[in-house]
Amino acid sequence: MAxxxxxxxxxxxxxxxxxxxxxxxxxxxxxxxxQTVIAIEQGRYSPSLESAFRIARVFGVGLEDVFSWDDPQDS
Amino acid sequence: MSFHEKSAWIMGLLLSLTGYWYLSRVWAMSEAMGETAPPVIGLIAFATVMLVAGAVISHIIIAVSNPEEAEAEEDERDKQVLRQAGNVSGYVLGFGIFAGLWQYYFLRDGNLLFHICVGSLIASQVAEYALTIFYYRRGV
Incomplete structure (x- = not known):
């Protein structure tokens, strides 16, 4: 598993x-x-870009307000 | 637990039991004969009918218990989990067939080749169900 x-x-x-x-x-x-929403919330599944945009649109926020990249080396 | 995960649990269990029953019968027959037993179509047919009947009955039960979930189409995560599990199980099947072919090359035992192929099919399917459960639980 990756x-x-x-x-x-x-x-x-x-x-x-x-x-x-x-x-x-x-x-x-x-x-x-x-179950997929539960997996996303628990960090067990990273949604596709399309689903990520859909989630952001449902809440009326930008993509980076929902998802963030936490590795300090890559920021 | 999603419909696909429930299905994987049931099919994995059913196939493990059926496969164990079938292969243990072949083993017992081979021991009694003193050589590898030939394929017995009646045995395979019975195991297949039992497996299909068990699968149909159990899937009806889990579908009735949650019809909305059973009717839902696979989403992106389901597809990814099933694709990845199927991909790895293909290696299990390939390894088994490869082992069977080499066995035939060296020992020329066609009956054993048949049983190894059947065993590999069972093992690869069980692996696919086990990996499906694993990926659903641990993530893909």
Whole structure:
């Protein structure tokens, strides 16, 4: 299994600040299963660029407000 | 747990049990004969029917328990998990077939070649189900 990229996300926090949007509702909005949203939130899955943009659009924020690259050497 | 992960658990378990039953029967027959037993179509047919019946019944049960999830199409993560598990299981199958061919080259035992191919098919499928579960749990 490939090493996980140092990507973190704020999907859970953004859901909570958007009227406590459920994982199922977000999953429906971006066209994935609820299990995939859970995997994204837990950092077990990095979504495709398309899904990443869809998530950002659902919350009305930019991509870098949702996802961030945490490796200080590459910043 | 997603529908695909539940399916992988069930199929992995069913195939492991069926495969063990089939191969243990072949082993017992071979020991009784003192040489590699020839392929027995009746045995293979019975194992296949049992496997298919078990798969159908168990999938009906998990689909009825959560119809919405069962009807949902594969998303990008499902596709990635299934593709990666299928890719690695292909190596298991390839290794088994390769071992079977070399066995035939040196020992000229066609019956053993047949059983190695069947065993490799079973092993590669079990590996695919196990890896599917692993990738769903640990990430891809």
């Amino acid at each position: 090493k996980r990229p140092p990507i973190s996300n704020r999907v859970k926090q953004l859901r909570e600040t958007h009227d406590g949007m459920s994982q199922a509702a977000l999953a429906k909005e971006i066209g994935v299963t609820r």
